[in-house]
Amino acid sequence: MAWFKREKKPIENPTPVEERRVRTEGMWTKCGACRAIIWKKDLQANWEVCPKCEHHFRLGSRKRLELLLDDEVYTELDAELASSDPLHFTDTKPYAQRLKDAQHKLGMKDAILTAEGHLNGRPVICCSMEFGFIGGSMGAVVGEKVARAIDRALERKIPLIIVSCSGGARMMEGVVSLMQMAKISTALGELDDARVPYICVLTDPTTGGVTASFAMLGDLNVAEPGALIGFAGPRVVEQTIRQKLPEGFQRSEFLVEKGFLDAVVHRRDLKSYISRALDFMKV
Ligand SMILES: [Zn+2]
Numbered sequence: 001m002a003w004f005k006r007e008k009k010p011i012e013n014p015t016p017v018e019e020r021r022v023r024t025e026g027m028w029t030k031c032g033a034c035r036a037i038i039w040k041k042d043l044q045a046n047w048e049v050c051p052k053c054e055h056h057f058r059l060g061s062r063k064r065l066e067l068l069l070d071d072e073v074y075t076e077l078d079a080e081l082a083s084s085d086p087l088h089f090t091d092t093k094p095y096a097q098r099l100k101d102a103q104h105k106l107g108m109k110d111a112i113l114t115a116e117g118h119l120n121g122r123p124v125i126c127c128s129m130e131f132g133f134i135g136g137s138m139g140a141v142v143g144e145k146v147a148r149a150i151d152r153a154l155e156r157k158i159p160l161i162i163v164s165c166s167g168g169a170r171m172m173e174g175v176v177s178l179m180q181m182a183k184i185s186t187a188l189g190e191l192d193d194a195r196v197p198y199i200c201v202l203t204d205p206t207t208g209g210v211t212a213s214f215a216m217l218g219d220l221n222v223a224e225p226g227a228l229i230g231f232a233g234p235r236v237v238e239q240t241i242r243q244k245l246p247e248g249f250q251r252s253e254f255l256v257e258k259g260f261l262d263a264v265v266h267r268r269d270l271k272s273y274i275s276r277a278l279d280f281m282k283v
Pocket of ligand 1: 031032033034035036050051052053054055
């Protein structure tokens with residue numbers, strides 16, 4: 001027997017070499033503001049706020065409801081409403097296909113979630129827009145869901161909170177989407193007459209027809225730090241007026257200074273801030 005021969009079976013390798021490599025891809029992200037490399041789990045645990053510089057990343061619509069509503073529990077309203085593509089619109093791809101892709105990607109029928117839940121024990125109606133769904137644009141479905149949420153708040157006499165995150169009206173629905181602005185504004189007028197509180201939370205970005213309708217009509221309009229809020233974008237404004245825009249133009253801090261908004265509130269304080277505001281309004 002040759003002494004140099006291995007008689008025993010070689011130790012079995014539990015996992016093939018390729019699978020033993022540590023998977024790091026997609027686990028890290030770079031902060032756009034301070035350029036720090038952040039572990040995605042840390043970011044998620046911090047409600048998508050950079051732990052180094054407090055830069056507010058975009059928060060998904062479902063996460064937003066979980067942030068604001070007690071025990072992360074809520075009843076979703078009108079979840080089945082979906083667009084019928086009224087103009088049979090096609091640009092680089094058919095609108096119907098665009099809708100289908102977004103619905104598949106996000107597991108929701110359109111760009112807003114409306115829900116009923118509790119905020120620090122107080123019943124509220126809360127709406128949350130999803131930027132990932134065709135830029136959070138407002139078509140007939142978003143308009144209808146917001147209008148129904150307003151009706152429900154009115155009927156039950158409970159406060160309404162809308163968190164906006166949108167590029168504006170949905171071009172693919174043309175005038176149908178523009179009509180939503182008037183419809184929602186009228187409904188909010190009724191809410192105001194009934195003295196039911198309405199709080200707007202503006203997040204990055206809130207622009208176009210959404211800013212020009214429900215996002216700025218609250219009894220209290222608050223925004224997250226550094227959010228882009230405006231009607232037309234800064235580049236368009238600059239080209240039209242042919243002047244250099246001041247620093248921080250259309251950012252929430254600038255808008256508070258100019259009286260367009262009531263306050264800038266850090267995401268971690270948002271829930272307690274709204275709760276205190278509602279206490280103040282005695283509801
Ligand atoms: Zn940062």
